[in-house]
Amino acid sequence: xxxxxxxxxxxxxxxxxxxxxxxxxxxxxxxxxxxxxxxxxxxxxxxxxxxxxxxxxxxxxxxxxxxxxxxxxxxxxxxxxxxxxxxxxxxxxxxxxxxxxxxxxxxxxxxxxxxxxxxxxxxxxxxxxxxxxxxxxxxxxxxxxxxxxxxxxxxxxxxxxxxxxxxxxxxxxxxxxxxxxxxxxxxxxxxxxxxxxxxxxxxxxxxxxxxxxxxxxxxxxxxxxxxxxxxxxxx
Numbered sequence: 001x002x003x004x005x006x007x008x009x010x011x012x013x014x015x016x017x018x019x020x021x022x023x024x025x026x027x028x029x030x031x032x033x034x035x036x037x038x039x040x041x042x043x044x045x046x047x048x049x050x051x052x053x054x055x056x057x058x059x060x061x062x063x064x065x066x067x068x069x070x071x072x073x074x075x076x077x078x079x080x081x082x083x084x085x086x087x088x089x090x091x092x093x094x095x096x097x098x099x100x101x102x103x104x105x106x107x108x109x110x111x112x113x114x115x116x117x118x119x120x121x122x123x124x125x126x127x128x129x130x131x132x133x134x135x136x137x138x139x140x141x142x143x144x145x146x147x148x149x150x151x152x153x154x155x156x157x158x159x160x161x162x163x164x165x166x167x168x169x170x171x172x173x174x175x176x177x178x179x180x181x182x183x184x185x186x187x188x189x190x191x192x193x194x195x196x197x198x199x200x201x202x203x204x205x206x207x208x209x210x211x212x213x214x215x216x217x218x219x220x221x222x223x224x225x226x227x228x229x230x231x232x233x234x235x
Contacts, residue, residue, distance in 0.1 A: 002026070003104045011100050012131070012147050016138050025049050025134035026102075026127060028117065030109030049130035056129030059136045061088055063148040067156055079161040087155055089169060093125035096151050102127050167225035171203070174232060180206045183228065185221045203228050 005022050009015050016022050029048040036047060045051065064087050068080050075083075086092060097103070103118035106127055117123055128151075136144040149156065172182050188211070189200035199217050203210045203224035210231060212223030 002107055003101075005105070008102075008105045008131075012135065013150055014135055014139065014143060014147050016134070018138055021134040021138050022131065025052050025130040026105050026107055028106060028108045028112060028123065028127070030112040030117070031107040034109035034111075049127065052130035052133040053126045054133075055136065056131070056133035057088075059141070059144050060093075060129060060132050060148060062141075063145045064088055064152070064156070066145070067149055068159075071156070075161075082161050082165070083159045085170075086166065087152060087159060089166070090121055090125045091166075091169065092152075092155060093128050094121035096155070097124035097128040100128075100151065102131070167222050167229060171205075171225040171228050171232075174229065175205055183225070185224065187217060187220075208232075 005019060005026075008022065008026070024047065027048050029050060032047040061084070064084050065080070068075070068083055068087075072080060072083075102124055106118055106123070108117045108123075112123075132144055132148060135147045168183075175182060183203045183205040186202050186204065187199055188202045191198045191200075196215075198213055198215060199220040200211060200213050201217060201220035201224050203212065203221070205228065208228065208231060210224050210228035212220045212225070212227060214220035214223055
């Protein structure tokens with residue numbers, strides 16, 4: 001049973017004039033299709049949050065771009081873009097949603113519930129975007145900006161161009177845009193003593209491979225992804 005919406009308003013620091021906007025924002029399509037049988041697709045779409053996600057994504061992007069420019073007025077376009085990309089990524093959104101406990105408020109269908117829907121990163125990120133849209137529809141840009149900067153206060157304060165370099169995510173998104181499968185990472189060599197090891201990892205995708213090395217598997221994977229992006233002309 002989802003938690004009451006008043007609790008979510010408290011976490012957001014915003015009280016809705018039209019609570020039905022927030023109710024729609026936390027309603028996954030699986031709930032709508034299971035609980036309102038026999039309705040047309042157009043009616044069901046008015047009950048679930050997918051179209052809110054679309055608007056929330058744009059509002060979030062504008063708020064983050066605005067805030068980054070205010071904090072880094074002399075930052076290059078490349079650095080600002082890199083930081084924005086990191087802050088609006090699915091991973092960052094999902095972590096923020098988890099911290100707030102958004103999953104406890106989402107209305108999902110029984111099937112989605114059984115597969116752990118409340119904990120899925122994509123569902124959490126999408127729901128948070130929908131909630132941001134609901135605030136925007138209810139109170140306008142100023143209210144949405146206040147909510148977004150509150151939710152992402154720590155991330156906005158700590159983000160730097162260097163901390164935003166997530167080559168693995170960048171590679172996966174690039175391949176997705178080309179309608180190719182996600183890359184596969186494989187440790188191909190381990191050298192050195194237990195306290196001073198070097199790992200070699202191979203990244204493989206549909207039409208290429210790249211090799212990376214590092215003192216941890218994660219570092220080696222990141223180098224492999226960086227070299228893959230270079231070979232694809234994107235880094």
